[in-house]
Amino acid sequence: MSHPIDENAVRPERGKAGPLKTVLVSLMIVLVGIALIWLIFKTEPTATRKDTARETAMLVDVQSVSRGRFTPTVEVMGQVVPSRQITLGSRVSGEVVHQADAFTPGRRVEEGAELLRIDPADFEATLQQRRSELQQAKADLELEQGQQAVARQEFELLGEDIEAVNDALILREPQLKQAKARVAAAEAAVKQAELDLARTRIRAPFPAQVLSREVTLGSQISTGQSLGRLAGTGQYWIEATVPLSKLHWLAFSVAPDAPGAPVILHHDTVWPGGQTREGRLTQLVGELDDNARMARVLITVEDPLALDQAEGKPAMILGSFVRAEIEGRPLDDVVRIERDLVRRNNTVWIMEERKLAIRDVEIAFRDDDYAYIKAGLENGDRVITNDLSSVVSGARLRLEGDGNE
Template structure:
């Protein structure tokens, strides 16, 4: 009989070789790492003191400034309002028998253009009656003048002296005065009748745009009744509010014939890009705005609808809010900087001999774009225009074109 074979007795011992192999691989990796680190340190460039100073200097952009005469701008918001506005009222009563096509909201009418016509029949009859009464009064006057001449002749034939009082009575002077008064009254009544007839034709008092119409063909109107609303087209106003602190920088017109400060108007959401209108600062209204407690000013715009000299410019719309850039009084011997270049606490960063200098400045005026520096900067100073990561007086600076130093 064959003996059973013990498999465990003939299986080789494989567990002893595994740990040795792992140790060997780890040792090789560590040796390779040590060799690489040594190589890196061996080949690293040596930094000199000069290169280190250039590397740590902050890169800046600068702008050279100069002192001079500059004109600031005061920017405000204003509303377009009519400079001349009228509500047409009927001077006489009657039926509207004619209406002009131009008498429609939005249409423009010339000065003297007929807008409405009221039935003139009653006023023509009244005129004819007054003419007749005038002729009668003139005839009565002629008769009285003849009677006065006869009385004078009779008085002269008597050849007697009569007191002055009796003289006036004998010569019929009171009767002559009455006749003259009746003629004057008849002439006045005739003129009134002529006026009433002329007023049956309602005309535009000036070049205007029709904003509203309250009657139409066939309407019965009475004296004093409103017929419509017109605004003049020669000028509009922009009524703006200005902070009280900025009033002293504005130059108003000394009289109606002299121009005030120049103004540029912008209607950013309506007009094409870059389109503006020029105007003049006219008047300070002697009342504060009730809500904002700011001063009210009037800006005059000629030819607001661009019908004449301003042809090609965008028209103004009544009631619209526009942005107005008012030219202020000139400032002499100041430096003009962009507003963002004036840093915290009214300081400016300046490059002096490649080092940072922090200057305290006195601001004469600020508008929406610029600050006008009265003191603290001189012509030729190089103002730093970019932001810096650290702001320390005396820090080293460099420009883009600087070479190795």
């Protein structure tokens, strides 16, 4: 007869070995993982900025500079205004009986050209009357001179001694002076009448362009009334404003006939093909501009309408704004470079022995295109002209064609 097996007697021994084996396996896995991680970090290659700079030099463009004498340019904006402008007025009154075709806004007139004519009938009659009065005064003078001659003859016949006071009366000297005075007054009246008659013809006082006309044929005008505006065509001004800090770089005319600094004028939106005009810096106006609080200067342009020029220079338009490049005073012993090559904090990048050097510079003047370096650059220095992604003093550089070093 067989006996049943007691399973509960065996299970306790298997339960004691299982957890121990699991712990050992887990511990081994952890140790192996730690060893692998340590090995990976220990054998990983490292990359440093220093190694990269040593292996690959940056490609740059350079330009050699030299010290010398350079002339800076001060660029300003200005408005074109006439140097001679008048409001035409009448010195006599009457009706306009003639108007010249040239007396039209925009047309040009020559000096002395008749623009308007006022009805001269009244002035001609007045002149005739004044001339008649002059003839009468001259006749009275001749009669008085004859009477004085008779009085002198009578006095000589008497042969008597007469006091000096009575002598002048007997010889009719006061009457003679009165007659002469009446002649002089009549002559002055004739001259005034002639002037009034001449003033019925309104003429251009100088070569000019008609800007406006305020009367026409048949208008009744009075003395002093405005008839129109004229602007001289011989010369225009450019009224420009200049920062006060740049005034000492400009050379003005020291005398009316002495030329000032040359100026190049641009009107980019109007003049085709990059055409320019030339002018001269004439005068510093002793007053600041009300809006910008900058100094006002005058630039003179001769023949602004290009009437006497065969080169086809563009005509200037009154009231327009133009760009003026004023030649400044020369700078001696400086280096001139494009102003964009001056980097932050007034530094310049230099290539020295194939390495990058950051040079501090002292700037004497800056215009719209260039910077003029007084100190910090010398003859033969090679200035880097392109932008760099990384700027580190001492970084290795190379030029086109050198290849990788």
